[in-house]
Amino acid sequence: MAKSYIFLVEDNWDDAFLVSRIIEKVCEERIIVVRDGEEAIELLERMAGDGSYRRIRLLLLDLKLPKLNGIEVLQSIRQSHPLRDLPVAVLTSSDNDLDQERCRALGILDYIFKPLTAERLQRVLPPSRIPE
């Protein structure tokens, strides 16, 4: 059976580690970690090209990222035809109301302040998108 993924965009090693630890507690998905916005878009587009994007159960997106920031990544996803409906949850440590508004306007499942907890992830995690 083909495995599904949690796609994590996070530039900080500690944060990536802590989020991965929580993911592992909550579900069995494989974790893809990319370290900046550009890399995220490149990989997502490749996955859109070969259809494997359907295996992404949730994209966890940090906002403060090198090269392209989280909001730019989110905008790019929402403008791309196959990726448009990708379930995204934002992870952030800053409490910028404007950022939150923008993200919600672009369509997200949740706006989560770090650190991520298992309960929060459980609540936000959508059903797997590939049939068992």
Next chain:
Amino acid sequence: MNNDAADRRNVAAVPYDLSGIALLYVEDEIDARNMVGKMLAMNYPKLKLYTADNGAAGLELYRENEPEIVMTDINMPVMDGIRMSREIKSLNPEASIIAVTAHSDTSYLLNAIEIGIHYYVLKPINYDELFSVIDKILEQIVLKRLVGEQNRRIIESERQLSGAQRIAHLGSWQLDLTDGSMNWSDEMFRICGIDPGSIPAYYWTFLDRFLPEDRELIKKAMRDAVENRQPVSAQFCRIHRPDGALRVLRVEAEVILDGEGVPETMIGTSHDVTELKQAEEQIRTLTDELERRVVQRTALLQASVQELERFSYFVSHDLRAPVARLEGYCRALAEDCTGCPVTRCNQYAERAERVVRQIKHIIDAFNNLTHYAKCKLVLEEVDLSAVVRSIASGFEQSEPERQVEFVIAERLLVRGDPGLLQIAMEHLIGNAWKFTSKKQRARIEFGCSEQVGARVYFVRDNGAGFNMKYLDKLFKPFQTIHSPGEYNWNGTAIGLATVHSIILRHGGRIWAEGEVDRGAAFYFTLEPNPEPGDFMERKQLS
């Protein structure tokens, strides 16, 4: 007697005001003197009449009274009429003398003409003839007086006009449009730095006064005015005085048309407004300077606000990230240590987590504090009394078991940001509520007093108070003067620092008085019209 004639004369004499005019009548024959005197008095009731019986007495009277008219017989003892007339003429060549003469006196006539006796009446006197002569003389005297009076008035008003022009530095001129000749007032010359009348005034001498660039301006304005038959509106032009001084004139003029509607004359004024212009210039310079300083200071202020923004951005973003990481690790530690035989590990992890939460709390408090310092005020009329009443009832409901007497002054209206003032009052009343918690009979008062023209608001309680030696710590953030556990502590000790920031932002001042166990009083003022601070708003950094 000729009463008819006298009546007629009376009527004719009415238009003239004869008061103050005198007539000297010299005649040696007593009957004639009395009769003629009576007739004169009857016909000219207002005329002052002097009589004498010979030339010497007449001359004496003339010297004393200087009558305008002298009427004299020729042949008289002591001094004859001719000699007396000569003496009088030498005293006053203007004197009008009427010779009353018999035909036999004609030998004197040539002499009389030489002396300047211009009027003759023959004896026996025909009153019609006499009165007609006197009327003529009176008419001349009255006219002369009128002309003299008019002249005096003209001279006076010219003197006044010239004085007014001198005081106002306002010269006037008249230009003959047919030949370019001009007529300048004395002040016009003085404004140009020239002795009045020392040069002939022409259109070109007028233009020569002006600086070349202004000369073209005034020339064009005058030409246009003549062409359009319209006034020359105020022109500000500079002239050079012969001594090199530069003066600014405000020139205005009007065109006068002749009977056929053709421009004939231009009359104008030249007002020396140099000092006025200098003052204006000075004001402009001062205003510019002030404006420059405001811009400079606003820039400085914006720079420091920006600095503050950077700093709070750093705290709220850059600092939050590692703190969140720390929190994540603490939680991971606490979770993973569950069931560990060394129970201390778990405890430590939990305590570390609490510390992290405290740090987050402080970051929030700090961000709020910097927000108050730089946010834009939304100014409205705020009823502080109502604000305090609602806060008080909130506290009363939250702890109904407490007995606290609130004394709140009515309708204390201020101008300020309702949101911020609410926060400030919440902290002040909250403090009072908190620090009276150990009092049986707590009392919290909100009021206002007038002090040297400023309204001072206060929140006073009879609670724990404080030692005045800690006064300077009171309004500093993250400082507390009560020991932990003494009173319910929210963990940041930022309340009074917040109040301080909000009051300061409203252009006010805050201070406090306290005594341990006797209570505390917080006083503050507010600027009647605080600066909203729009200029401090910058685009949010992202």
